[in-house]
Amino acid sequence: MRALVTGGSGFIGQHLVSALAARGETVRVLDVRTPTHLVPDVEFIEGSVLDPVAVDSAMTGVGAVYHLAGLPGMWMPDKEDFHRVNCVGTETMLAAAKKRGVARFLHCSTESILFRAKDSQGVVADEDLQPAQMMPGAYTRSKALAEERALEAAASGFPVVVGTPTMPIGPHDHGLTPPSAMLRHFLNSRIQLYLDFIVNLVDVRDVASGLILALERGRVGHRYVLGGESIRLRRVLRHVAEISGRRHLAISVPGRFAELAATMLDFVADNITRRPPTGTAEGVRIALRATDLSIDKARCELGYLPRPIEPTLRETLAYLRNAENNDAMFDVGKRALGTAAH
Template sequence: MTRTTLVTGGSGFIGQYLVSELVTRGRKVRVLDVRAPSRSSPAVEFVEGSVLDTARVNDAVAGADEIYHLAGLPGMWKLDRAEFHDVNFIGTRNVLAAARQRCEVPFLHCSTESILFHAPQPGDVAAEEATLSVDDMPGPYTRSKMLADELALQAAASGFPVIVGCPTMPIGPHDHNVTPPTAMLQYFLGGGSLQLYLDFMVNFVDVRDVAKGLVLAMEKGRVGHRYVLGGESLPLSRVLALMATVSGRRRLLMRVPGCIAELSARFMELKADHVTGRAPSATVEGVRIARRATALSVEKARCELGYAPRPVEPLLQEIIAHMLGVSPSEVLEHA
């Protein structure tokens, strides 16, 4: 019989690729989201609703054979910061509670790399195994995601089959909502001749690889374990050099210290909070995450799941071509 898979947040950037991957594998997919999917399919059932609506969540969970929980509030800024806690933590609690009423339904919780960065620990502890708390988080977004992560792992420890996938910075075409990694690439691609930047370790990954990685984690992952689903870890300065080569657009780049970047972000946030009401181009939490970012290894996912992400340079060529509205071959000609 065809398995029914529930994907919360299935209309989002990662979600749409996960849904496509599941349909390709012959699954009947049910999407719970506040927005309808951008592409329709007879194999996809759309349930409009929020993870904060417990009745809607219970309806969506009913009859599901497995659950991928992706619904969340990304980004680092909201006029009401409490929205992060509501959607990311309380929403996760609602979906987990509904799922646990169905006993042994496999559950994949989609977390984030942002909660994994840590100072070196004795024995070279892998990012997935690091012991961090909510108090270690640099802002409301990461606190809400850490609380949700803890909730998922507590459920696993009590015997519920939960596995956690931690995507790094997914990029790819059709990012209609402009997630933070895409916004960063757009900023550096479309900026002026002089661009200021904070150099930090970034880990871009093809969103299609993340979707496959989530399925692999559900199928092969160990209950109660985290898996980093990323690509190559590179300094941002290296990424900007690649972008310049691939796009043919040269910029004068000026590196700024972390303390200056954080101070600038604070002023941008104040303006957003009290004047414009629009998301700033940088946030204090975002800068703090960048300053603590370290290289993340996908070795655990590679060994245990068979996860095999693609290299970053061809991916950047594809994304830059998409942003410029040209074919990948034209981008290569400009390089």
């Protein structure tokens, strides 16, 4: 059965494609970017999930769809891009998959739209969590609507399952997704101003395995949280200090202060620099509402077994440091070439 992976050039996507290929499956990737690492015998189609013609063509002969394509960051110059790519792109994919009679469809969602119910206590089972009615910003609104569309399709009889990764980390995050960007920021900051909240870190390779399990074993119309370990950010920072061997001064800041500072950064990015800020108000609001997510449903129904996160955290930090050193060497080489040319 040929599998189509949208967003297969992304961080999770490239690991999913490698995992599928290692199982001997026939894989096709639809993405606007060429993969940094081309897996042998994997077909790549350059195209957007917003292009119905490209999507329909990519769907030819496909039995299973892993829909991962989306905008993962929380800032864009045009906020409508989030809705167009994350929501409308999902609608386009679902329509084409229905038309082609695809046997299974996996929609990749995000933990950022899941929040604790007001009357719940302690760890909350993923089946008890629902997308909040009022999302913290444009990114989460678009992802919540996309998941709604996927579940509506499942309710109408189309075989859709939702996989919800938490915060994936690991090697080869070339585009620096938010978790890796956060780790690199703290790795390089001698003074660490941080908002202490619960983060659920998971190895990206476990996410890839979990998505495959969800597509193959998941119940139609159900969501499966694919997470790892829930820990507070201050503990992550201790790990960063221990693993890096560098001294850092970590200072916890109140939530209200963090949100106000991030709002100012948003304003500067939106109106002056037109470049991504170091933090966003939406990101702070998500952190303030973060909860301890349970993976029991995925563990029991899918056989999902994530590895301990500390070895992966060490591997991720080593990768980020090496990548940064390689970038610095590349910049020095470019300057040297430029000097020689003159």
